[in-house]
Amino acid sequence: MRSSDREALSGVRVLDLCRVVSGPFATMHLGDLGADVVKIEDPRHGDESRRYGPPFVAGESAYFLSVNRNKRSCTVDLKSPAGREVILALAAVADVVVENFRPGTLEKWGLGFEALRARNPKLILCGISGFGRSGPDADRPGYDLILQGESGVMDITGEPGGPPMKVGTSIADLVTGLYASQAVLAALMRRQRTGEGGRVDVSMLDAMASLLTFNAGMYFASGESPTRRGNVHPTISPYEPFRVADGWINVGVANDKFWAIFCDVIGRADLRTDPRFATAPDRARHRTALVDVLAPLFLLQSRAEWLAVLRDAGIPCGAIKTVGEVCEAPQLAARGMVQTVDHPVSGAVRFVARPIRFDDAPPAASAPPPTLGQHTVEILAEWLGWSAQEIASPAAGGAFGADGARQPATVAS
16 A cells, blocks of 8 residues: 555545446545545455456456556455445445445445444545436446437537447546546545535436536527537637548647648648638638648648648647557656556556646556455454454454455455
8 A cells, every 4th residue: 555644635544335437437546646545345256347358467357457556455245244344344434435336225235325424424425326316317227338328428429420429438437437536525625624524426427418518508509409520620620630641630720820820831821811711710611621622731741740840830739649659658658657566466567647746746656456355454454453353253254255255364465
């Protein structure tokens, strides 16, 4: 476990009852900021994402490794009476509990907000779900693909006239996780001011709907739903990708000042006086004609050549990079954004670090994602002060799994 008084959340204890992506992404960010995050996992198989793959690195899922750094793993059977008592004991000394079960699940196990608050009145419980704790869809399960569709984001993503497209990353899970971590920070600030804990409800649908921003604004203003626009912007042109001789680039001519410079750079000063393209609204109205003029020009040079000339002129532009190019980018390396940790099973594991820095300091070194149950004994002793004999009692009661499951006494701390 990392420990530094300089970290923003140093001393904050987070009990993580999450699985897969949205919750683990939220708690990883809390761990990145210095919180002591204890990840509770099922003793039999652990977090479902431990089995997501390929690829696997020495048997460890790359998917799991990507969202579970800066945590410790403690195996507890939430469905067993003895396991329930362990969770209640841990919640009694925690600052925050984060969970992403379907609403009502923890209540069914006797671990709902009221039960936890009875042990710890200052506790903050952050619940993440697909559709929230209220409303006609509250009992529906939430999965990223389903919420990308239900939120309208898929309907505005893709080529005009083509099928709806999902975003190329788990955007519903990830943005919900970010909102959840933000909500926890706000709840901690409120508790500091009032002395009160409380419940936080974060819905994937709510989170995704909030991203509609100007698209929702266009609907509210006109009564008409925006349609798929492909890569074009509704009010700015040229502001889109262009194919070049050896790949693709993005060009963002966002105002009339840039347009005048751009015309000179590409050797088409005549376009500045073309009435179809004179102002930003003109260029938006005549986007198709403008692209027909520009597309052949961009094919004449390579990505590197175009980026050099456009950047020298101050035109906003950038390469459309592969994931590999991004992971090896000198800019990220210079800012300490790609870290390597020594994992006990997988060896050297690389990941993209937290994107937040304080006082211009690079991200702190991270602890590797835990193996299943790696810290069970350590956590019970450290958080609860239990001795080996005290740990043996809930173990005998099935708190840490049935016969054949990983037992705390066999896990190195």
